[in-house]
Amino acid sequence: MPPSPATARRTNAPSDADAHRRDQYFFSLYRVFEAALLALMLFSPTGALIGEPRHALVGKATTVVYLAASGLLLYWAQRRRAPRTQVIVGTTIDIAAATLAIHSLPMAAPGIALLLMFNIGAAALIVPLRYGLGLGALASATMIAEFVWNALFDTDTGHPLAERVMFAVSYLSIAMLTYLLGRQMRESQELAARRGAEVADLAAINELIIRRMRTGVLLVDGDCHIRLANEAALLLLGEVEGERNLALAAPELARRLRKWLRDGEPDDSPLRFGSEQLEVLPRFARLLAQGDSTLVFLDDTSLVSRRAESMTLATLGRFSASLAHEIRNPLAAISYATQLLEESTEISAGDRRLLQIVHQQCLRTNGIVESVLGLARRERASAEHVDLVTFTRRFVEDYKQMLPPESGSVQVTGGPLPVPALADPRHLQQVLTVLLQNALTYGHLPGDPARVTLAVHAADGLPTIDVLDRGPGISAGAQVQLFRPFFTTSEHGTGLGLYIARELCRANEATLDYVPVPGGGSCFRVTLPGPNALLPA
Incomplete structure (x- = not known):
């Protein structure tokens, strides 16, 4: 069976892994922006705005290495391999580069520390909590270590210890907060996806129910x-599928609708x-209390008479079935x-020839009895979602096991994509059996083997x-009576096969038609309803 619409939506929805890869890509792109900003401060006249660097050579070397590493990390992110490792390695490089930049540019230390805070938060949003806290702790430790280095080897530390402690606490806090925020966002996204799938399933069920209703429904x-x-x-309305104006x-229906909207009297x-x-x-019924859309329900009053006809046909069917059973015993x-x-x-x-004739007529009579029984036992259709390509191939494989080699060949053609439909699999199998048997029996020229193709x-x-064959085709006079009961052009046929096949198609709201083939051959076409039942007007 093909996937339902809800399953298709779930399949096409972006996964968590795709969302993480997208976040990782933008994180890597932001890192390139940080490296470019650091290069702008050190290699352009705008660097004078932040004062002279303490260690210009260290700062410039750090900037060049960081810029190259940012480009490599961006390429790594585009490759979408080992995303967790890429985030951990990239954030570690960010911490090292920020520490060296703060040491080289003491006047820009607060700004660089703030930029690093975003990197820590973004990493904690992507990786598990223990890794996020570890990166926050590493950044805090490097900030304190850089201050201690300055205190031991440089007389001017540039900034007080309290500032570094506040940044250290902020790194750990932002790692915890962004992790909790990311977890809540992921849980909300999963809940929304589940609710969306449930809504899609309910919409598909409602669509199928409304489609199977015998009452006509219009939304105007x-x-x-x-x-x-x-x-x-x-x-009920007839040929109005392409007309949107009621x-x-x-x-007359539009006039009655306007009168109901105006007066409220049915x-x-x-x-x-x-x-x-x-x-x-x-x-008529309003779709919403304050809306202008109206639901129009069309009840077929001839349904009662059709039910009476159905009861009559059911009685005749039971009588035919009992009569057929009585005939089969002496037969x-x-x-x-x-x-x-x-x-x-x-x-x-001579007598043996007469016995052969008696035996052949017994077989023929038994075939008629079986057809009558099949018609009498026909049940209501139980429509299901069916992939016609898979179903037809399986049907042909099963049929070939019972097909003698001299009877001909059967093949199935169809594209690689599934062709979903809504039908009763049992009825569809009976219809294909009738059409395939007829094609193998009558769909070939004298002396040539039958070659039948089922095209999906x-x-x-x-x-x-x-169902196509390469036979002589069907005359125009016979085409008119093809689906009439007991009509046959063969002395061995019952004339009930195509009639039963069309009745089964009608029970599934499908159609069975004969399509002439130019150049010879015949084609019987079964057109089934699609899986999405409600048809837009």
């Missing part, structure tokens, strides 16, 4: 434009729609007796299966 805005329509509504698609008289002039009773006895007589050595050649593709956005 304040300008009388159709925003959404399910298949039942499109079937006043043009169904003028009209219980039915309307007639479509080429079949079906009686439809419209009902089996006749067939068995015929086989015994054929084994006798006292039967003449999407036609006009709908999942489709074409």
Whole structure:
């Protein structure tokens, strides 16, 4: 089965690893900016604004090395390998470069220490807590160590010890705070992703429920434009799929909607729609209390009569099934007796030919009985999400195991991408069995083996299966009666196969059509509903 819409959204959503890699990339880009800023202070006239460096050579060497290391770390981040190691190594380099820069540029020490605070916080946001606190502790230790070095070897420390202690405490604090903030953000993101997946699942379920409703549903805005329509509504209104204006698609329904919006009084008289002039009773309801969108429900009043017809057909089906069972018993006895007589050595050649005819007619009658039983036992469709490519290939593989080599060849064509559809797998298998048997039996020229192709593709956005053969084709006169019950062009056929196949397709809201093939051959096309049920108007 193909993935549901909710699963597809979860699959396409960015993962935590991708988010970390993106954060790591921008962190590395910021490090390049820091190195460039440090180079600007040391190698340009603007450096005079921060005073003379204490150790110019150390500062310039540190800047050049830091700038090169920043470029390498940015390249490492783009490669997306060992992200945790890259962050730890990069932040350690930041601490070392900041310490040496503070030692070389004592007048810029507070600013450099503040820049380093951002690096510590960004690292703690990406790596686990123990690594973040370790980097904060390392930065604090280097700040204190640099002050002690100045106190021991330089007479002028530049800044008091309290300032370095405050920066040290700030590094540890910012590491803890950013880690907690990052954890809360990740938990919120995971919760939002779960809630989004649940909402997507509910939307898919609601969409499927509304699609399977026998009541037509329309969503009409304040300008009388159709925003959404399910298949039942499109079937009742007729050929209006490309018309968004309700006043043009169904003028009487639009007039009744405006009257209801104006007066608030419903009209219980039915309307007639479509080429079949079906009686439809419209009902209206506001989508939101303060909104201008309206839900239009279309109830088919002829449903009662159709239910009565269904009950009649069900009664006839049960009668046919019981009659077929009664026929099968004596038929089996006749067939068995015929086989015994054929084994006798006292039967003449003429009588043996008559026995063969009796046996063939028994088989033919049994085929008719099986078709009637299959029609009588037909159940309602239980639609599921099906990948037609996988389903068709599995079906052909199973069918080939029972196919004699001299019967012909069968192949499946389709693209590498799945073709999702909504159908009952049992019904779809029966339909393909009928079409494949007919193609193997009639779809070849005399003396040539049958070559049948099942082509799976999407036609006009709908999942489709074409069963193609290379036979003589079907005459124009026979095409009109192809799907009528008991119509057959073969003396051995029952005329029920294509009729049952089309009925099964209708039960799945699918279509079965014959498509002429230029140059010879035949094509029976099964067009199924797509997995996303609600069709925009």
